[in-house]
Amino acid sequence: IKRRDYTPAEFTEGILEGNITILSQAVTLVESAKHEHQQVAQEIIERCLPYAGKSVRIGITGVPGAGKSTSIDSFGMHLIKEGRKLAVLAIDPSSERSKGSILGDKTRMEALSREKNAFIRPSPSAGSLGGVARKTRETIVLCEAAGFDTVFVETVGVGQSETAVHSMVDFFLLIQLAGTGDELQGIKRGIMEMADGIIINKADGDNVDKARLAASQFKNALHLFPPAESGWFPKVLTYSGYYNIGIKQIWDMVAEYVRFTKDNGYFDFKRNEQAKYWMYESINETLKDSFYNNKAVTAILSQTENQVLSNEISSFVAAKRMIDTYLANLSGK
Amino acid sequence: IKRRDYTPAEFTEGILEGNITILSQAVTLVESAKHEHQQVAQEIIERCLPYAGKSVRIGITGVPGAGKSTSIDSFGMHLIKEGRKLAVLAIDPSSERSKGSILGDKTRMEALSREKNAFIRPSPSAGSLGGVARKTRETIVLCEAAGFDTVFVETVGVGQSETAVHSMVDFFLLIQLAGTGDELQGIKRGIMEMADGIIINKADGDNVDKARLAASQFKNALHLFPPAESGWFPKVLTYSGYYNIGIKQIWDMVAEYVRFTKDNGYFDFKRNEQAKYWMYESINETLKDSFYNNKAVTAILSQTENQVLSNEISSFVAAKRMIDTYLANLSGK
Known part of the structure; x- marks a missing residue:
């Protein structure tokens, strides 16, 4: 056939x-x-x-250099040895342009790529984040139907993609490195507050103390944040992806989160909210596409934007004019 | 006349x-x-x-109980004594429902309400945040044309309104109280990362040490955040709105921010980005209104949402069906 x-x-x-x-x-x-x-x-x-929906979906993000690939390889092998089936997906809307950074590339996860219970798929290389995210979300459905009980969705931690990933996973894991300032510059503002767990990588050899210090700094910082809707207080752990130290503790934390949120009903609540989110998000994206690709609109868009920037008309008058143009064009008047 | x-x-x-x-x-x-x-x-x-655009626009937020009214009264009197003209506006989409919380109510700012160089206007009491925000943004234009060189936009710090305020001001000021946990629970996640300045109120009497401790905790936490696009590193100050302590330092900070961002070009860049943001935001809101108020759409909306929640159809198929319904209805097919 x-x-x-x-x-x-x-x-x-x-x-x-x-x-x-x-x-x-x-x-x-x-x-x-x-x-x-x-x-x-x-x-x-x-x-x-x-047949879908039965896995635990975990978002994993961190700046380039934080050791995401090595970590995912370690995490994955730990789960495989526990008898789990793991799908590793990725969202990287830049992958088409930058080529080099196609997340989920099998060669980055040496051990895992040889396991039959691991399914590794690079990021879809379509253009828009919305498109890439949609494909990844649909791929989760297929992987779950195929019996994968754990799904990783990896992202780069520097753009808009974390919000998309956050909206399709149960648990959001942020990989950090010890040190302040430069090392942290790549992380986008707001991501720390999305994390259900922050894990400090490279806690090995001479670096153990620095990693522990970083962990206590993050713990203190998290206390200044308001509590998450889930009722879960984010944990901060140290580990070494390369030397395989502290991996079990990370997955104990994820298991604890799943138990905790299944008990208080948040797990299912969030899944439903996410399904609705994607429906409404998809509607809004399609509406916008229809508007911004409308020829009558594109004919006046940049001119109208310039009138706003030069203070000739207000933002709201500009918007009204373009909407009127669009609706008139749609209804063929 | x-x-x-x-x-x-x-x-x-x-x-x-x-x-x-x-x-x-x-x-x-x-x-x-x-x-x-x-x-x-x-x-x-x-x-x-x-004639508009020449003021410095400052967003002020903080949980109920943080002492926003007293603080604004003190800040305002300080600015008036410096010869400035101040407009105090507010965004509180809940004001119509909850009545009691109409921000900007003159009676809350005793000293300021007697000053001829202060213009205090409560929050517009329309329904949607979009509508309220739009009115406030347009009111800023009128106040600036009337010669007000400083505009406060106050908000409650618990909902979506901070994002709207953040998108119409030059400087975003977060009022906090000393203490962790309960006192901070009201603040929405993500707001701390929007702040250009965090000011700890009630640094007076027995509370001075607690306030200083809180300030150093916030300073440490801010170091874990990536730098803001403006290049400005947010400052943390303590003050007492009631006893008028530390007020000058707050306005020195705002002045320093304005100088800093005017020098590096970010001030004007942000103003232009905001003008465009409101135009596109207004377009998107209007598109959504048109869609969700369309009779053909409302007829199938909840049924389709239920199909998504019961896993009968995917979020994306649901979205497509409703968009097709909408466009067919619009074009009269």
Whole structure:
């Protein structure tokens, strides 16, 4: 049977059997920009949805240099040895432009890439964050249907992508390094307050004391933040991804979080909020696309923006004029 | 001449002469929901725009109980004595519902309310945050045209309104109290990272040491944050709004910020970004309003949301169905 000939039902059957080759092909359809691929992909997703949702989804972020790949390799091997099945996905909207930084590249995770219970997929390389995030979210559904009970979503920690990742995972893990100032400059403002756990990497050899100091600084800082909606107080741990130190404690923390939020109902509440978030987010994105790609709008957009910047008209008058133009164009008047 | 008979040109003339009665009447038009008032208001704003923009705009937030009113009274009197003209505006989208909390209420600022160089205006009491924010932003234009060289925009520090305020001011001031835990619970996550200055109130009497300790905790925490785009490192000061201690230092800080960001170009850059932000924000709000008030959409919205929550369809398929419904309805198909 040739790949192109699979029906959505056959794809789904293969995925539910845990067939990795078929899962990979389905993900390729999800990532495809072609209309006919998208139609098949959506049917597969719809068929897989009833079997999805049973994994623990973990977002992992940290600046370049924090040791994300080595850490994920260690984390993953720890989970595999516990008998879990792990999918490692990634969101990196810059991957197409910068080439080098395609997160989730198998070669970065040496041990994990040889494990049959690990599925590693680089970031979809589409243009917009919205598009990339959507594909990753749909891929989670397929991986869960294929029996993966743990899903990592990796991101770079420097752009808008953390918010997207935060909106599709149960637990958000921030990898940090010891030291203040320069080392922290890459992290975007606001990310610290998203974290359910902050883990300080490279707590090994001469660096142990520095890492512990950093951990206590982060702990103090977290006390100044208001409590999270989950009722969970973020933990700060030190570890070494390279030397495999402190890995178990990290996964004990994640397990504790899952128990805690399942008990207080936040786990399911958040999943529902996320499903709604993506629906409304997708509506808003599509509305914006329709507006900003409308020819009548694009014809006056930059001119109107300049009138605002030169104080000729107010922001609100400018907006009203363009909306009127858009709606008139849509209704064919 | 009767109030109703003023032309937009006459309104503008009165405003430019600094006539507070006429300014107040124009702000009332800005806040009015009536179409004919809005038309006059927009014409006044357009005429005032060339004379606006010359003030320093300062956002002030803090939890209830932090002493915002007393602080603003002290800050304002300090500025008035320096020969400045101060407008105190507010954004509190909850003011209509909760009545009691109408920020900017003159009676809360005893000293300031007796000063002719102070213009105090409570929060517009419209429904949505977008609407309230828009009115406040337009009121800033009128106040600036009337010669006010300092504008405070006060907000409650517990909801979405800080982001709106942050997007219309040059400097964002966060009022905090000494102590951890309970006292801080009211502040929304992420606000600390928006602040250009954090000021710890009630640093008087027995409380001085606690306030200083809190200041050093905040300073340490800020060091863990990445630097702001402005290049400005947020300062932490202690003061007493009630006993008038440390007020000058706060305004020296604001003056230093203004000098610093005017020198490095960030001041004007941010103003332009804000003007564009409000234009695009207004467009997006209007698009959403049009969508969510569309009868064909509202007819299927909750049913579709339920299908998403029960995993029958994906968030993205749901979004697509509703958008298709909307566009078909708009174009009359």
